[in-house]
Amino acid sequence: MKITVIGTGYLGATHAACMAELGHEVLGLDVDPDKIARLSAGSTPFYEPGLDELLVKHVVGHEGSTGRLRFTTSWEEVADFGDLHFVCVNTPQRHGEYACDMSYVESAIDSLAPLLDRPALVVGKSTVPVGSAARLAERLAVRSPAGEAVELAWNPEFLREGFAVKDTLRPDRLVVGVREEGGPAEQRLREVYAPLLDAGVPFLVADYPTAELVKTAANSFLATKISFINAMAEVCEAAGADVVRLSKALSYDDRIGGRFLNAGLGFGGGCLPKDIRAFMARAGELGADQALTFLREVDSINMRRRSRMVELARQQCGDGFLGRRIAVLGAAFKPDSDDVRDSPALNVAGQIQLQGGQVTVYDPKAMDNARKLFPALGFADSAVEAARGAHVVLHLTEWREFKEMDPAVLSEVVAERRILDGRNALDPELWRGAGWTYRALGRPS
Structure with a gap:
């Protein structure tokens, strides 16, 4: 499958490399050109055991690589690449408050939605306050030319730093929140994670x-x-x-x-x-x-x-x-x-x-x-x-x-x-x- 990953920080870079490892064609996006250049060169701007090796194995241009992974700063390229988009941006603590800062997630949705002129699935992986997905699903539908044909699912990550590659490729469970149980969004995510489901990883739909x-x-x-x-x-x-x-x-x-x-x-x-x-x-x-x-x-x-x-x-x-x-x-x-x-x-x-x-x-x-x-x-x-x-x-x-x-x-x-x-x-x-x-x-x- 063709998959895009929006945000290439700790979560996004790991998810992109691991999706390539599972056999998918992956395009990662970030607004930071320096980060994109470094990832394209096969290294991360942070330390995570095993991740650099996965990048070299899959990033386009490296000798012997599968060529299944590349990176860009272009939203238009992301929208044209495929119809399955993972949002993996940061959700820090709001300055001076306990509450979560949703600005990066909202910015990602607002940048992507106007470019989605055909049916697509957007999958959130960022950690967000309960109630965010329903609000973001409506935001997507309103701002996308394809309207409700652009669906949202929520697939929270459970990564431990130092074990992120293992936790992505051999997770103890996969959880997906969808609008309609048994619907197209669930079926597409089952396809994405098919190698993990075949290995017996529990798949929980909610x-x-x-x-x-x-x-x-x-x-x-x-x-x-x-x-x-x-x-x-x-x-x-x-x-x-x-x-x-x-x-x-x-x-x-x-x-x-x-x-x-x-x-x-x-x-x-x-x-x-x-x-x-x-x-x-x-x-x-x-x-x-x-x-x-x-x-x-x-x-x-x-x-x-x-x-x-x-x-x-x-x-x-x-x-x-x-x-x-x-x-x-x-x-x-x-x-x-x-x-x-x-x-x-x-x-x-x-x-x-x-x-x-x-x-x-x-x-x-x-x-x-x-x-x-x-x-x-x-x-x-x-x-x-x-x-x-x-x-x-x-x-x-x-x-x-x-x-x-x-x-x-x-x-x-x-x-x-x-x-x-x-x-x-x-x-x-x-x-x-x-x-x-x-x-x-x-x-x-």
């Missing part, structure tokens, strides 16, 4: 609002689970208990499970924080705000973990940061990503620097993005260089490189052997055995 709610409900549940174990970490610290052992005991309960039950510095990134806030805002607009008031505490617990890490670091520095060097290992909000949006690690680093600490940051992939966001911080080219002369080392993003560090190597360069494990991912006995003072969130000292 109305617009249910499909929209699946993504926000899933993210809210995940955020709640993470904040729950971090709330238990607060109790453990007060009671002298060990949250890691508590979590392990809870994980054996089939009703609870152990995934995402790891206490630490909390969640960040471009999805969970803004999605739960937008969900709260939308519930208020619908008159159901009391149903989601618990998410305010979920958000609050998450932010308190950052303040607690700063407090622990201050204690390790003798109750003050002035004249103290602090090494921060990690800048990305999670490993296997260079995404620093709402990064807990950089938030902690920034707070410490504002309080007088001399902070040096190292991350395997996110250094360029971190420098752009926090230019006043110090940066190093390795964990060893970041730790040189440090009075305390903070482990804040659980990259494998950090988990496999030899404490003896860092011992040779630090001013004091003190480490704070913000992710409960290091081996306490290994570090203590090497003469380090080891502290972690939710664990006894």
Whole structure:
């Protein structure tokens, strides 16, 4: 099939490459010529394992490529290319508010609709407030020359950064919201995803609002689970208990499970924080705000973990940061990503620097993005260089490189052997055995 993908950011670039991998002819569009040039050259402006390899495999012009994928800045070319258009643009948090900024989605619809003069299917994948699809379907019909012959479906994405290619090619489920169950839109999406359906991936068909709610409900549940174990970490610290052992005991309960039950510095990134806030805002607009008031505490617990890490670091520095060097290992909000949006690690680093600490940051992939966001911080080219002369080392993003560090190597360069494990991912006995003072969130000292 011929497919277009509108928006080639994290979601769009991944979706375009993976649709080519499934055998479709794909045309990706973005308004940023530099981004289009880079994607056409076979590389992404962000780090996602396996994605560059897929681009080289399929982008037109590369030796041995299938030629099934190319990119453009032309809306007219997109409209002429095919009749199935995926909208994959960003939906950030509105400035100064909790609500979702729908301007990019609306702009995409408004740019595409006037060019659709024949029957077509537009498929939204962006995370939007419930009720958006019905409004956008009407907007499409009004602004398109083909009127109601242009149909809208909503097909939310469930990508995890660091696993986006796998999550697209081997998803745990596909959800589509359509105007008419069993109608043409559903049948066309079944054709698009036929290789996945043949492999047994569940295909769930729903109305617009249910499909929209699946993504926000899933993210809210995940955020709640993470904040729950971090709330238990607060109790453990007060009671002298060990949250890691508590979590392990809870994980054996089939009703609870152990995934995402790891206490630490909390969640960040471009999805969970803004999605739960937008969900709260939308519930208020619908008159159901009391149903989601618990998410305010979920958000609050998450932010308190950052303040607690700063407090622990201050204690390790003798109750003050002035004249103290602090090494921060990690800048990305999670490993296997260079995404620093709402990064807990950089938030902690920034707070410490504002309080007088001399902070040096190292991350395997996110250094360029971190420098752009926090230019006043110090940066190093390795964990060893970041730790040189440090009075305390903070482990804040659980990259494998950090988990496999030899404490003896860092011992040779630090001013004091003190480490704070913000992710409960290091081996306490290994570090203590090497003469380090080891502290972690939710664990006894």
